[in-house]
Amino acid sequence: MTTASASSSSLLNKTIVFYGAGSMAEAIVRGIVETGVAAPGNVTVLNRSNGDRLLELQKRYGVVPALTEEQKNAALAESDIVVLGMKPKDSATALLALKPHLRPNQLIVSLIAGLTIGTIQQLLASEQPVIRTMPNTSSSIGLGATGISFSASVPEDGRALALSMFQAIGIAAVVEENLLQTVTAVSGSGPAYIYYMMEAMIRSGIEQGLSLDAASELVVQTVRGAAEMVRTTGEDPAELRRKVTSPNGTTQAAIETLERLGFPEAIDKAMLRCAERAEEMGQAIADEAFARK
Numbered sequence: 001m002t003t004a005s006a007s008s009s010s011l012l013n014k015t016i017v018f019y020g021a022g023s024m025a026e027a028i029v030r031g032i033v034e035t036g037v038a039a040p041g042n043v044t045v046l047n048r049s050n051g052d053r054l055l056e057l058q059k060r061y062g063v064v065p066a067l068t069e070e071q072k073n074a075a076l077a078e079s080d081i082v083v084l085g086m087k088p089k090d091s092a093t094a095l096l097a098l099k100p101h102l103r104p105n106q107l108i109v110s111l112i113a114g115l116t117i118g119t120i121q122q123l124l125a126s127e128q129p130v131i132r133t134m135p136n137t138s139s140s141i142g143l144g145a146t147g148i149s150f151s152a153s154v155p156e157d158g159r160a161l162a163l164s165m166f167q168a169i170g171i172a173a174v175v176e177e178n179l180l181q182t183v184t185a186v187s188g189s190g191p192a193y194i195y196y197m198m199e200a201m202i203r204s205g206i207e208q209g210l211s212l213d214a215a216s217e218l219v220v221q222t223v224r225g226a227a228e229m230v231r232t233t234g235e236d237p238a239e240l241r242r243k244v245t246s247p248n249g250t251t252q253a254a255i256e257t258l259e260r261l262g263f264p265e266a267i268d269k270a271m272l273r274c275a276e277r278a279e280e281m282g283q284a285i286a287d288e289a290f291a292r293k
């Protein structure tokens, strides 16, 4: 596994279409436009039906909305890179609709949880170069964590382009495709676990008497500080935890309570279930692809 955070300007000359312009697509659009890695005039966004949403994205980032069927089909046929940003349940239909417009050397970048490179190629009936990724929404502020796998048909410069896209908005780890379910469990869905914990901490702070503002500010700064401590000191989280935990003190009392209530097991089970769910979702699309052959 390799990680990096350098950026490259080679995406600047490329045209990119976001096929499905929801929250994950917006996180990436914002990241690549605001870092200047992609030229907004080269980025087209399209949706199944919500034109207002596309106009909003145009206003926010200067990207190009494809509003009519002609504009959508032209963007899909002409763009160097097609980013699949629809929900898994919509992906088989969307890929079958894309198939007649594609040229052999267009790069497909999938953001879709569970959907395998094999199923994408099966639905497109071609060895199209496919970059399967698992990003996260922190990409919108340049702090994304993305797992990436390539089909054998992705050329060297296609790999470099995809890496430059995701490295511009955070870090990117190249992994074997079968590990992308695990990346989903770690970093794709991961922000939600942290938000969930923050919600619980804020709630408890309020129940113990803090105002909403004070509880929120203290929790946000605590999470931010803890992540930065791990990142900047290079110390193991377990070691940093030990430094907070005085013998027989307050932290020990809290951690013992979390352990007694099964916190580590709950995280482990949640992450296993997350990876399993990604697998199930991928299988459902594969079954649909098989049925629609």
Ligand SMILES: NC(=O)C1=CN([C@@H]2O[C@H](COP(=O)(O)OP(=O)(O)OC[C@H]3O[C@@H](n4cnc5c(N)ncnc54)[C@H](O)[C@@H]3O)[C@@H](O)[C@H]2O)C=CC1
Residues within 6 Å of the ligand: 019, 020, 021, 022, 023, 024, 025, 046, 047, 048, 049, 050, 085, 086, 087, 088, 090, 093, 094, 111, 112, 113, 134, 135, 136, 137, 188, 189
């Ligand atoms: N939201 C997240 O944190 C993450 C999401 N993902 C993946 O990103 C994908 C998108 O997720 P979200 O952005 O959260 O969903 P979303 O619901 O916000 O956006 C999906 C968009 O796709 C559009 N769409 C659906 N079918 C279409 C079609 N046939 N043609 C054109 N557009 C179509 C919808 O109109 C919608 O705007 C999913 O496959 C998800 O697995 C991956 C990592 C993280």
Ligand SMILES: O=C(O)[C@@H]1CCC=N1
Residues within 6 Å of the ligand: 113, 184, 188, 189
């Ligand atoms: O919940 C989901 O299915 C998507 C994939 C990873 C994060 N959100």
